[in-house]
Amino acid sequence: LMRRAQQVQYWRKYCIKQCATKTATGSEFGAIPASNTRPNYDDFIGKRQQQAQRSILVQVSSEKSYPELYNYCSSFGSIINAQHYCVRHDDDLHYILLEYASAGEASAAIDAGAYSAELSGVPVRSPFLWFRAAAAGGKRSAKLAAASATSQPLLPLDGTRQLDSGLLHSLLRGAGNIEEQVLLLHKHTQLNDLGVRMRFLAALQVQQAVSGMFPEAQAQPFGSSVNGFGKMGCDLDLILRFDREPIPSNAPAGEPSRLIYHTKENLSNGRSQTQRQMECIGDMLHLFLPGVCHVRRILQARVPIIKYHHDHLDLEVDLSMSNLTGFYMSELLYMFGELDPRVRPLTFSIRRWAQASGLTNPSPGRWISNFSLTCLVMYFLQQLRQPILPGINALVKCASAEDVRITEDGINCTFGRNFEQIGFRSRNTSNLSELLLQFFEFYSQFDFHNRAISLNEARALAKPDHSAMYIVNPLEQVLNVSKNVSLEECERLRIEVRNAAWLLESEVENTTLSESERQETAWGLLNLFKNPEKAIIRPNMFFKPRMVEVSDLFDKSQTIDPPITYKNTTVRQ
């Protein structure tokens, strides 16, 4: 107990310091620098891709091998970053990710690798390596040499470990107010630097695997791994393209080449062609790439994907070859996150609340996806009287020639990408605690039955069909992002947002409690994260004067009876 109390105390002090300095320094994604220092998405992606090319991943017997590894690997170049993590199996497997100063040095280390009879298998050269113990004779001298080496510190240790929920909750209990809780939650659950590095290394592995035939191939992470809305342990969404997109240029076009590549004839149907190619890529990953296992092909989906697990990175990967709009959508979300420092912490709290209430689920189904939920948050921030985010159409208006992006299927993904040109700065001064409550209140009253949400226009439109929830797909505006959501799940969302609004409204930020009393009380955000099965839903909650009545939640013209019991929550009327 003493140790735990000390641990909590340490984390608290650390977190409060981080929160205080956050506005000045920013974090990996939650960056809040002046607009001219905000990296645009392509720069951010490019920087991470280059970092992956300078990196190798080495399995070691434990973190204690680091001085020896450092000493050995320094002979190939200068190591500028070293991070350790464990993959937990029956025995913990230890890995160290090393970054060299240049890609050439990383290649030299890879080229110096050897195959071993101890590890039988397909001889593939890759940045995934194993550090063999020194031969008996050389052991002592290797250890001595390592001891004298001045090494780059190995930070972090066990860098993919997630804060266990008990400790996280203790931290949140010890926060000063709800706003601080929201910041702490974001700080301690967001994907960290090591997580981002590992995901870009996974992408590089796929890219290198096909680069013989496709020297310009690009395997690019998208989704929560790179848009800044990802939490520790999130999946990697990856898009593989065989060639680069032609980048529009203002320069006068030169004489077109007279040497034309011969190509293999396509199958008549583009979709079957992609499916066949993905089958083949799936086999290749499965048969040849170290670490890749449990490969599954989901080729009949709207966007065909190959799913696999990466053993060395302890990572689930969804690989697609035809989801460029998803890629550009991630860029839009990244930009929204960069435009205002409140966007990401707020979204993290809402996503966690949705998960705890059983509204979202890692597997796809009739419930709202994390992506749709994120769209709801973005729209809420756009429609405020003093908007915190601009509509997408406003971004489109700022686009210059360099921002033109048209996908192979002709979908226009052009919008302004330069923060300075966009020049948006919100005048909204609400804090995170106020915004959280306003979010729940807003969706308690939202007319999902008649209105569709448009992030492009930053307003609600008449709903074009009978889907229970309609969010116009920002890049393919004839589609509905939340088409999968059933009426029952939409109603459940409305009940849960009302519940949450009520809980937050009745929350008194009791600053008179002593620190030890605070530690024992679930307050603020923690009230929202209670397991729904255990949550007490007060019978009178629907009769609060400020709220609409429960009967208003259901459309009276519908023939079905209003549901009484939802997935995990029983509503007592």
Ligand code: GTP
């Ligand atoms: P988690 O995986 O739950 O952490 O979130 P995610 O944002 O990665 O969601 P998901 O893996 O479902 O989707 C990956 C990315 O694809 C999203 O971030 C979006 O950029 C994009 N995406 C998902 N669904 C749609 C859609 O219906 N339309 C468009 N245009 N993009 C989508």
Ligand code: MG
């Ligand atoms: Mg994802």
